[in-house]
Amino acid sequence: MKEIPLEKLRAAIDQWPGRLRSCFLILCVILVMLACGTFLVLSTVKKVVMLATTVLVTLAVLFSLREDRWESRLQAAMPLILTLISLVLHGYQQEAAARLDFQWRRTAREEEQDMAHLQAYNRKLLANILPAHVADYFLTADRRNEVSYVICHFFLLLSSYRLRSR
Secondary structure, rough: OOOOOHHHHHHHHHHOOHHHHHHHHHHHHHHHHHHHHOOOOOOOHHHHHOHHHHHHHHHHHHHHHHHHHHHHHHHHHHHHHHHHHHHHHHHHHHHHHHHHHHHHHHHHHHHHHHHHHHHHHHHHHHHHHHHHHHHHHHOOOOOOHHHHHHHHHHHHHHHHHHHHHO
């Protein structure tokens, strides 16, 4: 692919009318803001400061280049301001989702630890109730489909029911 020299690109841009040049600048800044606001992992406050600084600098450059009426300056500023607002709202939603994910992961870890403690407690109880080789037989494999597992489970339910009813 043939590269275009930078001087030719500048000459081509200088031939554009002033309004088209400012639109090109606005679109480039909006693309930069979208890339930074979407892909940078920063707190919302830091993103707001960074994006607001970008908008203010761009508006200062645009207003210094243009000697138009106030309405045309406002039309040039409006896409930047709307992009800033939408990226700030996106940042808040992204931060809220990250906090919620963190809380869910922490809750899942705590529940996993509780299940491991309960399973260890159940293993100790089973080892105390049954002989070692029988406890190993039931603890080593998944016996949910076997008839003996169902009978043992039924027997345990009946015995616990009898104990509660007395």
